[in-house]
Amino acid sequence: MGRQPCCDKVGLKKGPWTAEEDQKLVGFLLTHGHYCWRVVPKLAGLLRCGKSCRLRWTNYLRPDLKRGLLSDEEQQLVIDLHAQLARRWSKIAAQLPGRTDNEIKNHWNTHIKKKLRKMGIDPVTHRPLGQEAPPPLQHPPPPPTATSWQQLDGAERSQQAEEEDVKAVPLIQPHEVTAVPPTASSNCSVSPASVISPSCSSSSAASGLEAAEWPEPMYLLGMDGIMDVGSGWDAGFVVPGGLGVDPFDHYYPDPAGFDQGAWP
DNA sequence: AAGGATATCAACCGCACGTCC
DNA sequence: CGGACGTGCGGTTGATATCCT
Structure with a gap:
């Protein structure tokens, strides 16, 4: 019955993500957050479905991910x-x-x-x-x-x-x-204030972000154009909209740098 | 060195669940 | 209350890397 597919599959790209796509997605999410995954690819200029974007972010691009084998x-x-x-x-x-x-x-x-x-x-x-x-x-x-x-x-x-x-x-x-750290929100996707908070991941894993690092792709992608890492995380997180945030504790979409009308 | 077998892991698929109207 | 919708979750697939003969 009529459950609408998560996205219009026609014309959407599948398969491995390119560096350019990663860059677009990360750039968009860091600037605006995800209010609704469905519209993220549209606004980010990606020919992907929202689900694919969410997965890519959750499993690979999230800043708090550890890489490498499990200890x-x-x-x-x-x-x-x-x-x-x-x-x-x-x-x-x-x-x-x-x-x-x-x-x-x-x-x-x-x-x-x-x-x-x-x-x-x-x-x-x-x-x-x-x-x-x-x-x-x-x-x-x-x-x-x-x-x-x-x-x-x-x-x-x-x-x-x-x-x-x-x-x-x-x-x-x-x-x-089942106890979830207080910062975690199981339904964070609708709360702009919690956008991109790592606690907003499927794993809710990263409430304690002490050892957070950008995953490799961040370095590989030349994120300079997206953010000015500056003197490091301690210096805060600067995105094109001029928003300085702690990438792991607080991230808020930048209303000023964002076309509000684009949101549903 | 080449070809096949196996291992690894990113990504997709479809269903379940929660929320909203 | 029930349907629509968005997201999360677990299973599976397929491309690539590595190992073996």
């Missing part, structure tokens, strides 16, 4: 959380600042799953392979075998001390997992 600690946390939450990747990602659900999902499917199997652990049930699986998440699953990950190829687990650290971390209970 041992992160992997252990993913395993623990997966034991509790199953494939609720967004919830899992919410516990790993700077990581996206997509990234974690991919990492799980390509790395962790394999390693657990190798160890004789069922990646779905977190029990030894061959054992009957309990009904999925009807009851809280048994505490994940914190040791299991460390037993995994010993070479990969760096230090015993590290292992102890991991064990020392209390497991997050499901009711705790």
